[in-house]
Amino acid sequence: MTKVNVIQPGTIEAPPGDIPFLLLPERNTFQARASRLRALAEGHALADYLRFLAALARAQHESLSLFRRVLLPEAQELERCREHGMPPLGTRGWVRDPVWREALRGILTELEAGTLPEAGRATAARLKDTDDASLERVAETLLAGDYDETLDRAAIPFIGAALQAYWLHLVTTLGAGAFGRLETPHLCPACGSAPMVSVVSVGASDHGLRYLTCPLCSMQWHAVRIKCVFCDTTKGIAYYGIEGGSAAVKAESCEACQGYLKILYMENDPNMDALADDVASIALDVLMADSGITRRGTNFFLF
Ligand SMILES: [Zn+2]
Ligand SMILES: [Zn+2]
Numbered sequence: 001m002t003k004v005n006v007i008q009p010g011t012i013e014a015p016p017g018d019i020p021f022l023l024l025p026e027r028n029t030f031q032a033r034a035s036r037l038r039a040l041a042e043g044h045a046l047a048d049y050l051r052f053l054a055a056l057a058r059a060q061h062e063s064l065s066l067f068r069r070v071l072l073p074e075a076q077e078l079e080r081c082r083e084h085g086m087p088p089l090g091t092r093g094w095v096r097d098p099v100w101r102e103a104l105r106g107i108l109t110e111l112e113a114g115t116l117p118e119a120g121r122a123t124a125a126r127l128k129d130t131d132d133a134s135l136e137r138v139a140e141t142l143l144a145g146d147y148d149e150t151l152d153r154a155a156i157p158f159i160g161a162a163l164q165a166y167w168l169h170l171v172t173t174l175g176a177g178a179f180g181r182l183e184t185p186h187l188c189p190a191c192g193s194a195p196m197v198s199v200v201s202v203g204a205s206d207h208g209l210r211y212l213t214c215p216l217c218s219m220q221w222h223a224v225r226i227k228c229v230f231c232d233t234t235k236g237i238a239y240y241g242i243e244g245g246s247a248a249v250k251a252e253s254c255e256a257c258q259g260y261l262k263i264l265y266m267e268n269d270p271n272m273d274a275l276a277d278d279v280a281s282i283a284l285d286v287l288m289a290d291s292g293i294t295r296r297g298t299n300f301f302l303f
Helices: 029-041 047-066 075-084 099-113 118-128 132-144 153-174 274-280 282-290
Strands: 004-007 197-200 210-213 220-222 237-242 249-254 259-265
Touching (some): 029 047, 029 153, 029 274, 099 132, 099 153, 118 153, 132 153, 197 274, 249 282, 259 274, 259 282
Antiparallel strands (some): 197 210, 210 220
16 A cells, blocks of 8 residues: 555646735634634544643634833834845844743643643743743754754744744734845745755735745745745655545655655645644654655744
């Protein structure tokens, strides 16, 4: 039995002149994600984890109210970044407002009040007692993508969730007009993160277009289809899906760099959420790992 089947790619789209380059996330992103996670949990092998992530997403949404006076980049700085193709809220360059730690504590308190699994409860209690400097160090490591053995894996979902809430607040406050195209087109124009997955849209002005999704700030930015976003080649691109599985999620692999990024087709399931559906389709990652192709997408909840 073949577990993975190759799906024929369609034709390469000719991008029209006037397409939206950025799709700004909604302020209710976490709320929508929580509903999607709850729906995906029904009958899923990872039901408990998906329900935990739904509770986390709800807590993230609540934490947005904690961001009242948050430092934003100056207009001049935004202008300079647009000119030089740099992300103004870069994970390495932008100085984080300490308010993100308030969001973290808010998220932990919210979760502790609900039904948190035993292991999660212990991690939450430990994080609440962790000093600021240590929390900043974990955030630094996570944002730099240094997933070595010193990184506290159990803490990643909580720290990642607080950082996501903070960055979502920043981008939704600044608006899409604040950001320009980057020198490195596969990185997020707002925060410079590598993409989590790509999504083929179904909207009125963006129908059939492919957007890369940011794992940190939830921004989406346009990328042409059937082309490796990491090495720019259009040759040797293949699409894998699970036989008998959902037609809405595929793995787009590149022969040249031996990596893949998941692609979500909204027309097959308009209720999808990039992060939630990435986690729920982990079976596809397991099959891809078996075939020796490396996952490229970053997701704080897939460790
Ligand atoms: Zn981003
Ligand atoms: Zn490639």
